[in-house]
Amino acid sequence: MPDTPDLYETLEIRYPPPRARGDPRPALPPPPAWSPRCPGCRRALGTAALLLLAVALAALGTLYVQGRGELRAARAELAAATDPLGPDSDGDSPSAAQRRQDRLGRWLQELALGWRYHRGKIYLFSGQRQPWAAAEAACAVTHAHLASVxxxxxxxxxxxEARGGTYWIGLAATGPGGSWRWADGTPYSPERSFWAPGQxxxxxxxxxxxxxxxxxxxxxAGLWNxxxxxxxxxxxxxxxLSIP
Structure with a gap:
């Protein structure tokens, strides 16, 4: 088979001649802002990207520190409650102590799944929307109730923690004559209620x-409606946290 010349050996590239002064043809458009001919623009974009990354890392760091604080507080409180030398554990059998330790493990696992710890209770702010009764049923699946305050x-x-959002809590007018009641059985007191003005x-x-x-x-600012x-x-x- 006879040799054929290589394509790139026979390819002739023609470049346009340089423009002469007074040439009536339109000038070529300027290079885009991201072109290598604009190094200052590239530096500005790089600086902005670094600033956004720093802000994102700072926000993640804040959430991490808050989460670690909640875990430490829960561990400390529950460890005290399960201390074999504590006043509440006198006479406990090994099986009762094991149940307390199992409960501690469940609480810590639930915190990792999005529950929030605060002063002996854990809370879950849902990311879904439901009518009040369906929301209470969803809480019951996790052995919880809509929050009482x-x-x-x-x-x-x-x-x-609501951060300006709207969330059902466990208060409903289901008592005699439409009186207010908490879903978990906590007694309702008008003196310890936090209704917004006019509500x-x-x-x-x-x-x-x-x-x-x-x-x-x-x-x-988060009062009740x-x-x-x-x-x-x-x-x-x-x-x-004390619920078995």
Missing amino acids: TNAEEQAYLAR PDSTDHGRWGGESCAQIHPVG DHNCNFSFPWVCQRE
Whole structure:
């Protein structure tokens, strides 16, 4: 078979001649901002990317430190509760001590799955939306209830963690004559309630009925608002650490 010349050996590249002064043809467009002819632009973009990365790392670091703090607090409290020399464990059998240790392991696992620890309780802020009754049923699956709030410190914690969102809590007008009750059986006290100004107002929603369920609401920086129980909102589950 006769030899054939290589394609690149026979390829002739013709470059345009240099433009003469006074040439009426339009000039070539300038290079784009990201071109190697604009090194200053590339440096600016690199600096902006580094700043965004630093901000993201700082935010992740803050969340990591907060999570580690919650885990340490839970470990300390539960370790004290399961201390074999503690006052509550006199006369406990080995099987009872093992149950407490198992419970400690479950709490720590749940914290890793998104529950938040605060002063002897763990809370789960849902990422879904459900009517009030369905939200309470979702909490029951995890052996919890919609959150009950009975003091200003806990109210401040929940309002802060809600970050301006709206969440069902465990208060509903299900008692005699439409009186308010907590889903977990905690006694309701008007003196220890945290309604927003003008609430509850029992607004009528027509065919949906009135407002009989409570929620943490952005109005009043996380104070309570009553709303129709059939509307869907995120919710907060709550469990005591002492529950077996």
